[in-house]
Amino acid sequence: MMAGKGLPQDCGLLVVGHGTADRVGEAETRTLVGHISDACPGGAVELGFLEVIGPSVGESLRRLCARGVDRVVAAPLLLFTNxxxxxxxxxxxAAAVAEERIPVVQAAALGHHPELVRLSRRRREETRRVLPPLDPREEALVFVGRGASDPAAATQLITFLEATRACGADCRPGEPAAICGRGLCPATCAALPIPPGPGRGGVGFVAAARPTVEEALEEIVDPSRPGLVPRRVLVQPHLLFRGRVEEQVREAVDRARSRHPAIEWIVVPRLGAEPDVARAVVARALETLEKVEG
Structure with missing residues (x-):
């Protein structure tokens, strides 16, 4: 028997958040889990955190067991595999299973799920919509990730950015879909260039990877680079919730604004606790169950 849109009635869904001391970020996480529950009517859904705040993963697994499930899929609220x-x-x-002795499988990170790709692109377009018109060649984009020591961190972020431009919905009127990307800053990753487009573009990281946000923001306005020096820079943090990482991005943008006051610096809103993200989480969980069940 299946509950709602596909979660088996004997299977609980353990949604795992990183954990944050930011009250807004915590509230956003809980709101998202509410959307996930709405997407699984009749299903047993619980939220657990890895650190900082509770309930812990073990506590939430116990709650699912108390609700009578026979197995659990753990779905991490993580943008990439890290x-x-x-x-x-x-x-x-593993520690929680040792106590409860219930089968648990872990779903994949959200990655490049189409729901997130569309939401990320929409955030950019919503931001542009309220700004004065500008020649696309004079607008630059810096896409910012949390960062990780894993060498794949840069590749995952760049691939995601490429995906947001793949179908043409991010294009300006009259731009061919195939060339709506912007060439990456040289420091980003020469092996993975985004197809050249009308304006400059690059990626940066808040921690543990290069280029840093500061480096990316400086390079994007470097007059020695090919193309027009941008009059406007969109800085898009690829983050789910508010927290210290987003604060660091905004602080870096404030410093760039003070160094280059003639340029318009705009921070694109984070992904947030949207139903789109909830659908992606449920989809990842169901994909995992399908693999397990063969």
Missing amino acids: GHARRDLPEAL
């Missing part, structure tokens, strides 16, 4: 997905979450699940 140390949390490869190490921290499996360790937390």
Whole structure:
């Protein structure tokens, strides 16, 4: 028997958040889990955190067991596969399973799920819509990730950015879909260029990877680079919720604004607790169950 839109009635969904001391970020996480529950009517859904705040993964697994489920799929609220997905979450699940002795499988990170790709692109377009018109060649984009020591961090972020431009919905009127990307800053990753387009573009990271946000913001306005020096720079943090990482991005943008006051610096809103994200989380969980069940 299946509950609602596909979650088996005997299977609980353990949604795992990183954990944050930011009250707004915590509230956003809980709001998202509400959307996930709405997407699984009749299903057993619980939220657990890896660190900082509770309930813990173990506590939430116990709650699911108390609700009578026979197995659990753990769905991480992680944008990409990183140390949390490869190490921290499996360790937390292993410790919890040792106590509860219930089958638990871990779903993949959200990655390049189409729901997130469309939402990210929409955030950019919503931002542009309220700004004065500008020659596309004079607008630049810096896409910002949290960062990780994993060498794949840059590749994952760049690939996601490429995906947001793949179908043409991010194009300006009259731009061919195939060339709506902007060439990456040289420091970003020469092996993975975004197709050249009308304005400059690049990626940056808040921690543990290069280029840093500061480096990316300086390079994007470097007059020695090919193309027009931008009159406007969109800085888009690829983040789910508010927290210290987003604060660091905004602080870096404020410093860039003080160094280059003639340029318009705009921060694009984070992804947030949208139903789009909830649908992606549920989809990842169901994909995992399908693989397990063959």
